[in-house]
Amino acid sequence: MHRTATKSVAQTFLGMTFGIALAGAAFADPVDDKLVIETDNGPLELVTTAPAAAHLEGALTTLYSGWHYREDDTRDMERDDFDNPGMVFVDMGIDSWNKAQGVNGESCAGCHEGPESMAGLRAVTPRVDEKTGKLMTVENYVNGCVTERMGLEAWGMTSDKMKDMLALISMQSRGMPVNVATDGAAAPFYAQGKEIYYTRYGQLEMSCASCHEDNQGLFIRADHLSQGQINGFPTYRLKDAGILSAQQRFVGCVRDTRAETFKPNSDEFKALELYVASRGNGLSVEGVSVRH
């Protein structure tokens, strides 16, 4: 008996069974809700659901921020900067921005003035640097300045220092739509990232798509599977009581497939970040989101 159970067969079956078990609870859906954040400058409404861009045809129709899949209290923490624990790290980022920490007393502020000069960067990264042809994440730009313009050792890609700065820079793009380029010089990186996204890694033989495309909305044990969007990154993760970058999230998800992971800032994970970011084109950058 060689049966080919398609997803839709399994899910129809599931829907029937759970319809009875949970008395019709909408178990498979992202929550229908709106994210308006109380900020120092008044309320700011974010786009957390959007139609999928053309390049996602056949994969996604409607995009949902991971915010829609979290519990009420976690969602609420992101509605007010005062309640968002990630803002502490943004403040540390500001201190670091202003601090004379280069070998000759250089500071970020000395060259770039206020952090608002970084507005828009998070929305378009990773992007290919025109001069070098290299794929650049925000972290890569930061380390470019740290090493070349301040004469320091590179900061660790997932170090606290790096993530505080990443949080601060991302906040400057909060509310702007994610808009990473997928064509032109970005095309080969996009293709590489897409290939990785659909590769079934590890002893569990699972791809990103296995969880975040085929099964989004369903529960893997107690975890409500989202689309695995990174518009909210870096995020304040309640489980870690700290800031988590997209690169770190990728490590965690690949490790969970019983696979040998790629390293943060590897060519593979940078290309993957570009591709995953592009799946969120049209959603707002959340600055520093809150996840569990």
Place this chain on the structure above:
Amino acid sequence: MTRHALLAGAIAALAALPAASETAPKDVAFAEGAVATSLSGVAGDPESGAKIMTTNAKGNCVACHLIEAMPNVQFPGNIAPPLDGVASRYDEAQLRGIIANAKMTFDGSFMPAFYKTEGFIRPGNAYTGKAPEGDLPPILTAQEIEDVLAYLLTLK
């Protein structure tokens, strides 16, 4: 020789047996997804099977499957069909095949293969994120597969 000594000898011989009659993961014969012979040569223990199915680092079947016969499991997943009544839907050989490598029954299944050691892309050393040292063991041993099977066979 006393009866006791005889018995002890017989038990020792038995204990040595399973290894001899155990089928290695790469030697499992699937017939349309089903596996007719016991992988360990020793009858499964349903109680141990239930434990394996609810242990994260082992079968973790409840991450994806609801089993109403296991009311104490909190937050079972809902990715896969509930397993209640599964022994009425499949026979023993079919179930053994599904547990060992569900992809032989369900083409391209999301369900992991629990008795497979080769053909992976970047396999890791369990959940460490690192490369494995030496040969990759299957996720479940031959006996663990038989134990899980013994439990599933109670789900009539």
